[in-house]
């Protein structure tokens with residue numbers, strides 16, 4: 001279980017300093033599918049980065065079971081991410097000079113996963129192992145980044161607007177792959193979006209408004225990527 | 231302004247190399263012209279032989295070092311313009327999309343010629359400051375009548391005006407040629423052109439770890455950087471070793487000059503190359519850090535691949551300086567008496583190697599500290 005307690009985070013200093021996260025607390029159960037929903041600029045990405053250990057909060061704690069990751073040293077935090085966390089960003093950040101299978105290997109090597117090609121097949125890119133990112137469409141690139149994140153067998157998968165750069169059709173497809181793989185592997189999902197419809201796929205929805213949690217609720221039925229509006 | 235000062239500051243490296251080239255070439259070419267004015271006053275045969283040797287040395291040094299350095303600065307300039315365009319593709323694409331013509335955008339690249347001007351003017355000045363001592367040393371034994379320093383407009387034209395104009399045109403031309411691409415390909419994100427003929431079936435080799443793969447692809451993707459790293463070590467090795475032999479063969483001053491120029495060249499080139507390597511891989515490094523690769527792994531993948539190259543450069547430099555001095559002593563100075571015997575200097579080579587290894591490893595250590603400081607958030611800042 002992930003327990004987030006009283007997170008405060010500001011950027012800048014002195015006069016120009018502004019508080020982006022103004023005391024955020026929430027709990028995420030193992031195997032949950034959480035969507036963090038909010039307008040652009042409300043601090044969603046910042047919160048995601050703090051929970052996933054990419055950034056340190058000014059104050060507050062983030063517990064993974066009994067471990068407070070805000071108390072870890074940089075090296076310990078790196079090792080922690082290696083063991084537990086997978087990322088998917090709006091921009092895919094693939095390595096342009098490496099083929100699809102080598103991009104996925106970046107994730108696989110961290111978990112000593114020799115069987116990473118099955119993950120590439122699972123996102124439907126079995127035929128494109130040796131292609132380079134520049135030769136793929138946006139949706140395909142995002143699926144590579146899904147495969148890369150899953151090949152390291154994360155316990156928690158963090159996604160920051162994963163469909164933000166994709167059109168509706170490809171967006172649905174990518175989300176569908178992610179849900180299918182969640183069923184198969186059983187990881188926890190924490191996804192950031194400003195798209196209300198995507199929130200209908202979640203089990204838990206956390207609504208954010210200018211640095212604060214304004215509402216948390218559970219969806220009674222979780223819709224699939226093809227059932228939601230867009 | 232299209233090209234900011236911040237970018238131009240990267241070109242100081244080119245200025246330094248151009249400056250070194252101009253110092254050497256100006257001194258020797260000026261000497262070459264001035265020494266000819268005393269030819270008619272030479273009476274003894276011995277002096278004549280000495281005179282001929284001086285003239286050929288001036289020519290050889292001017293051509294070998296000047297040509298070599300000029301070539302390096304041209305390659306460097308090209309590389310940095312390419313790098314600049316690649317990293318500013320979007321801005322350039324937007325300008326083009328707004329309707330600026332290629333040549334209108336490319337014209338701004340004349341600024342890069344200023345880096346050459348800075349180097350040439352400073353180099354020219356230094357050369358003239360050093361010339362009195364240089365002339366005196368060349369004629370230490372008073373074998374020739376007194377050689378007076380003249381200002382030759384041709385030298386100024388060759389080494390100040392032409393390089394500046396040439397570099398400006400080169401920059402504009404290259405930028406223009408690069409800009410001929412369609413707007414969309416400039417605007418599109420990380421569009422990577424792949425040569426379709428490339429073999430992609432090294433499946434057997436794919437047992438290599440990701441870090442090893444990345445090491446290889448870093449080396450492969452920017453060949454110009456590989457060249458600079460080899461060149462930097464080559465400079466270090468050849469110039470330091472040659473400077474010690476020069477001390478015996480020619481004069482202390484020649485030796486010292488060579489040492490200073492060699493070190494300046496080696497360090498600027500190395501510094502610029504490694505900075506570019508790290509700058510170009512910032513996103514990769516921060517992505518790796520986000521995924522949980524240790525900073526040690528990142529350094530290994532990005533920096534370690536260059537080690538063999540730089541040692542290779544050192545070896546080539548050692549051979550090169552030996553061959554060059556052999557030729558100088560055996561052919562150019564063949565008839566001149568009193569030229570010391572030249573042998574390959576093992577102790578000097580060893581000292582130079584040890585200093586080289588120490589300097590290289592310290593540099594790598596400093597840079598690995600820099601890699602460690604790359605923030606993971608770097609990826610999210612577009």
Ligand SMILES: Nc1ncnc2c1ncn2[C@@H]1O[C@H](COP(=O)(O)OP(=O)(O)O)[C@@H](O)[C@H]1O
Nearest residue numbers: 011012020038039040041042043044045046047
């Ligand atoms: N590194 C940073 N430095 C300064 N301000 C930042 C930084 N990162 C984010 N911000 C600011 O924090 C606010 C919230 O950003 P973010 O968490 O990215 O919001 P969201 O993801 O909800 O759009 C924005 O106003 C943004 O300008």
Ligand SMILES: [Mg+2]
Nearest residue numbers: 044045046160
């Ligand atoms: Mg965001």
